[in-house]
Every structure is written in structure tokens, then in C-alpha cells.
């Protein structure tokens with residue numbers, strides 16, 4: 001469905017992406033994950049025929065994005081990083097325009113507009129001027145625009161940015177719904193979001209693919225340990241030693257005088273034992289909570305694990 | 319060409335939904351009307367004088383003394399005003415990132431460009447039509463020849479087409495509307511005055527410069543003559559500006 005080979009893009013002398021190779025099959029939902037400036041948007045722009053690549057090739061449904069871009073553009077729906085909205089148009093007017101320019105047959109335009117209005121929960125603002133909508137609604141209009149012509153492939157650049165938590169859940173559901181009939185690529189720098197929607201993740205870092213992995217592979221390789229923070233009221237100087245002495249505890253770091261970061265083995269019920277110990281010694285538990293890994297830590301993990309061949313689940317390009 | 323019309327329709331909508339069209343049209347109409355009625359007052363003053371002192375008609379003619387100069391002035395006013403209309407066409411799309419919607423849609427670049435041109439041209443035509451109430455006023459007062467009036471409108475619209483073409487081109491160069499307007503204005507003015515250099519240049523060069531000048535081709539239209547070479551000049555000019563626009567946007571895309 002989508003085949004990218006050795007894709008490279010230079011902005012002036014600086015490379016934004018360096019030789020990216022991957023493949024997306026029909027019906028797959030693939031997530032691009034990466035920190036700011038990793039090259040996610042650049043890659044998506046190239047796939048959507050907006051930017052030319054410096055070298056390498058990209059094919060969508062067998063059509064080359066450089067040579068046969070018109071055919072490619074018929075097959076994709078794109079939500080860019082900044083939703084391409086005309087602030088002085090009404091929502092309906094804009095969606096009609098989007099349908100027409102995406103070559104929806106004249107007779108089906110109205111039906112298409114109604115369909116996406118419903119899908120993106122936009123009925124109540126249908127006659128409002130886009131420029132006066134809140135950021136979240138604008139984002140939804142952008143999303144509606146990308147699926148107006150029911151494209152085979154949807155490319156969504158940070159689709160849930162700026163939405164409220166309820167909407168984020170709605171949009172995730174919507175994307176999961178769409179995933180049944182469409183091939184979807186979406187980008188994000190929020191790990192939980194990707195883990196909920198995508199079956200496969202491509203992790204980009206500084207323009208290179210740091211890892212391509214199925215979600216199970218990724219989480220299992222990361223979840224060999226879990227970490228939580230303990231905050232106490234009555235600080236004593238032997239707390240750290242006592243915690244370290246517990247079974248299954250890998251390391252204990254004193255972040256401040258009364259706050260400790262505990263890393264322990266997965267599913268070892270260490271939390272219970274830490275709590276018991278805190279009660280017995282009357283440290284006074286102020287807080288005991290699990291901390292999930294930040295993206296930076298995942299990158300650290302991934303880059304470290306690259307050196308241990310046995311840990312690399314799938315090679316690049318699966 | 320259906321796609322070009324889709325783009326044009328969208329642009330027209332944004333002209334009419336924003337104050338741009340109304341402000342520009344009002345300014346244009348006020349200035350043009352002022353000039354027109356100045357010319358008309360001067361004319362009636364002269365014809366009264368001619369009647370008094372010579373007691374006979376010395377061939378003062380509405381077409382030569384009112385209509386022709388008023389169209390000349392309209393051409394200058396349009397030169398000042400059209401860059402304001404055209405400056406948004408591509409600059410605004412680039413600035414507000416809506417350009418990526420157009421680029422990722424299955425339409426040809428040439429259709430987008432032509433759509434933009436068509437939208438501006440429609441607005442300009444509307445403005446010129448609105449200004450024709452002055453000529454209507456003349457028709458009530460006297461009996462000017464209709465032929466030259468019609469050809470003058472044709473000439474004005476062709477000339478306006480050249481301004482619009484240059485404006486769209488200027489707008490494709492940048493994402494800043496002010497810069498687009500300034501470049502468009504500079505180009506239009508330059509193409510207007512380029513004939514002035516003819517006197518200083520050698521004979522052949524002078525002829526070329528004369529030929530290139532936008533005003534030069536206006537003269538015959540104002541006299542009621544439609545010369546194919548003038549029409550060809552204007553149409554080629556428009557085509558050339560749109561072609562350059564295509565080159566700029568295309569190369570930008572593939573840079």
C-alpha cells in the first residue's frame with residue numbers, strides 16, 4: 001500500500017530525514033512517534049506530494065509520489081500539522097469546498113458533508129464561521145476535511161492535538177472505526193495515544209528510524225521494570241537503604257530529602273511491601289504513584305538496546 | 319476546468335465575505351466618479367464658452383473629450399487598486415498553510431492558478447461594471463457614440479487582465495501580502511511607463527519598448543478600433559504572467 005525507500009530530505013544543507021525505509025500494508029494503522037523535529041511532518045508532507053524528497057522513493061498504491069502525484073492525491077486524505085482552514089468560511093461551506101476540490105461528484109457532496117459533520121460531531125457548529133471556533137473545533141473541522149472523500153489512505157499529523165480529553169477519546173474511537181476500512185498513518189509524540197490506536201509504531205529520531213515494532217513488542221521490551229515515586233512526611237536518613245534492601249527492587253534514587261524514585265521488577269507487588277514498610281516505620285505516606293516512561297526515556301532505552309542484538313524485535317522495514 | 323471554477327468560487331466567496339472587496343470597490347468608485355465628473359464639468363464649461371463666443375459648434379464631442387480621458391484615468395486607478403485585490407491570492411494561502419490543502423488535492427497546479435486569476439478577474443469586472451453608471455449618465459445627457467464605449471470596456475478589461483496576471487504572479491513569489499502588493503504595483507507601473515524609454519533608445523529598440531508598453535495598445539481600443547494585434551498582445555501578456563506563476567510555484571514545490 002505504502003512503500004518508502006531510502007527517503008531523504010534536505011532543507012538547505014541540513015537533513016530533516018535521512019534514508020527512511022518502511023512499508024505499510026493495506027488496512028494497517030501505523031503510528032509515527034518521535035520528539036519535536038524528528039521529521040514526522042516532513043515525511044508526511046512528502047507522502048502527500050506537498051514536498052519533494054531530495055532522494056529516495058515513495059510509492060502509494062503502486063503510484064510514485066513524484067511521477068504520478070495526481071493519482072496519489074486521489075487516494076489520500078491529509079490532515080497537516082496546522083489544519084488548512086479558511087477562517088472566513090463557514091464550516092459547511094468549507095467542507096463543501098473540500099469535497100469539491102477533492103473531486104467528490106457534485107451529487108454526492110451534500111451527503112459527504114453530512115457524513116463527516118456527524119462523524120466529527122460538528123453538527124452544532126455547522127453554520128459558524130471557522131475563524132471564531134475554538135481550537136479543538138477547528139482541529140475537528142480539519143479532521144473532517146481529511147476524510148470527506150472517503151480516501152483509501154488517511155495521513156493524520158497529530159490529529160488529537162488541542163482537543164479536550166472527552167474529544168480525544170471520541171476521536172480515537174473514530175480513528176479506530178476508520179481503521180476497519182482505511183489504511184492510516186498518524187503521528188504523535190504522546191506514547192499512550194499511539195499505543196491505543198496503532199498496531200505498529202515507527203519511531204523516528206533526528207530523521208532516522210530508531211525502531212519499527214509492533215506494539216506488543218515495544219511494550220514488552222520496555223516493561224521489564226516499572227517505577228514509582230514515594231513521598232514521605234517524616235524523612236529519616238535510612239529510608240533509601242531500607243527500600244533498597246527489599247526484594248525485587250532494582251534501584252532507589254533519592255530525588256529530594258523526602259521523595260524517592262523506586263525501580264522494581266514488573267508485577268512484583270513491590271508497592272504493597274513499600275507501603276507496609278512505610279506504615280511500620282511511620283514514615284507517613286504522602287504520595288505513592290506509578291510513573292510511566294517519558295518519551296525521552298523510551299528513546300534512551302531504544303538507543304541503548306540497539307547495541308544488544310537479541311533485544312531488537314523486528315528489523316527496519318517489516 | 320471544473321476544478322479551476324471550484325477554486326475561483328472559493329476565492330470569490332472570501333472576497334465577498336471580507337471587507338476587502340467592499341472597501342476596494344468603494345475607493346475605486348469614489349475616485350473614478352470624482353475624476354469623471356471633473357472631466358464632465360470641464361467639458362460643459364468649454365462647450366458653453368464655445369457656444370457663447372463663436373455661436374457655433376466647433377466639434378466638441380463627448381467621446382473625445384469625456385469618455386476617452388475618463389477611461390484613461392480608469393486605467394490608472396485600476397493600476398493602483400488591483401494589486402490590493404491580487405495580493406492575497408497565493409500569499410495568503412501560503413501564510414495560513416491552507417496551500418497544503420490545494421497541493422494535496424487531485425487538481426493540477428494550472429487549474430489552481432487559473433482559478434485564482436478567474437476570481438480576481440470577476441471581481442475587477444464587477445468593479446468596472448459598477449463604474450459604468452457614469453457612462454449611463456452620459457447617455458441620458460447627450461448622444462455619445464456607442465461603438466467606442468464598448469471597445470473601450472473591452473480594452474480596459476484586457477488591460478486589467480494584465481494587472482491581475484502580474485498581481486497573481488507577484489503573490490506567488492512570497493507569503494507576505496504587502497510584499498506581493500508592492501511587487502505587483504511596481505511591475506504594473508513599470509510595464510505602463512516602459513514606453514517612455516523609447517525616445518532615448520535607438521529606433522528598433524524604441525519600437526520594441528513601445529510595443530511592450532501596456533498603454534500603447536490601449537489607444538486604438540479607446541478610438542473604437544479593435545486591432546487583433548492589440549488583443550493578441552494582451553492575451554499573450556496574461557498567458558505569460560500565468561505561465562511564470564506556474565514556473566515559480568512548480569519550482570518551489572520541487573526545490
Ligand SMILES: Nc1ncnc2c1ncn2[C@@H]1O[C@H](COP(=O)(O)OP(=O)(O)OP(=O)(O)O)[C@@H](O)[C@H]1O
Nearest residue numbers: 011016034035036037038039040041042043081189
Ligand atoms: N521549511 C523548513 N525549512 C527548514 N527546515 C525545516 C523546515 N521544516 C522543517 N524543518 C526542519 O526539519 C526537521 C524536521 O521537522 P518536522 O517538522 O518534520 O518535525 P516533526 O517531527 O514534525 O516535529 P514536531 O513534533 O515538532 O511536529 C526539523 O529539524 C525542522 O527544523
Ligand SMILES: [Mg+2]
Nearest residue numbers: 040041081157
Ligand atoms: Mg510535526
